[in-house]
Amino acid sequence: MHVHDWLDSVPAVAVYAVVALVIGLESLGIPLPGEIILVSAALMSSQHSGVNPVVLGVCATAGAVIGDSIGYAIGRKGGRPLLAWLGGKFPRHFGPGHVATAERSFEKWGMWAVFFGRFVALLRIFAGPLAGVLHMPYWKFLIANVLGGICWAGGTTAVIYYVGRVAEDWLKRFSYVGLGVAVLIGVASMLVLKRKAKKAQQDHREPEPVNAGE
Template sequence: MHVQEWLDTVPAAAVYAVVGVVIGLESLGIPLPGEIVLVSAALMSSQHTGVNPVVLGVCATAGAVIGDSIGYAIGRKGGRPMLAWLGAKFPKHFSEGHVATAERSFEKWGMWAVFFGRFVALLRIFAGPLAGVLQMPYWKFLIANVLGGICWAGGTTAVIYYVGVVAEDWLKRFSYVGLAAAVLIGLASALVIKRRAKKAQLERQDQPEAEPVGAGE
């Protein structure tokens, strides 16, 4: 079952909870499809399903910020042995190559890596734990974490919501245009058929009647 189809089957409160929890767990360091869930829920909110986009954005932002903060605390306490353990458990996401790439980004960009990491799937998983492992000052991490969470979660929700509203409005207009075109084509076809039938009738009336056989003998 598709994510949006499943979300359609649960109450609005459950949608908010699912979005917040999934994004929070992803931010904590667990590879989950947080962005897919958020996009699906935001699209639902544009389709009059009872899901409020503002509440959805707040829940997504809260999940992102809280999840990243917990990931930071775990990374700061667990250190590099934790990354090695994650690499053994999730080799696809926490391989040595991925960890090295993320670490270079943090060493080069610092707080900006936390902020922009929110918009990149790989760094979104790494941001919290790796910032803790690298002993980034928490106040720096928190500022970048909160701003990144608001821009990513709130921005994604707003963009997808308005895209859905515009698309729905466009489809409605398209359906009205299609209906009007169908009516016009139907009327035009009826007029053409009527004119042709009238023309054929006049041609039959203009033709001389055939004389009976033997009438001229």
């Protein structure tokens, strides 16, 4: 069952809770598909399934901000031993190379790394704990965290919602049969052009040199 199919089978309140929880845990430092869950839920909200996009955006933002703040507190208390422990548990996400890359980003960009890190999968997981480990002042972290959470969660929800509505209106205007015909024509045209290009390439290929002894 796909994420979208599963979300479509549960009540709207549960969708809000799942989105907030998964994004919160991901922001806390646990590798989870927060962005996939958010996109799927936003797409659901565009299809009149009872999921309110505004409430969804608020829940996603709250999960992101709260999760990052908890991750910050854990990172500040646990320090570098915490990163080493996470590296042993999740080597694909918290390996030495990933930690070094995220750490360089934080040292170079500071608050901007927290803000823009919300839009990058790797930094989204690291932002809270690593900011705590590096003892970034909490007020700076909180400002970047809140603004990043609003822009990422709210922006993603809005974009996917409106894209879904436009796609739905387009499909109502043009039947699925028409869409299928358009796809077939496009594929056929691509194959014809590809064949013509291959034939032209063969026609213009230079003849191989003839050995003098032949």
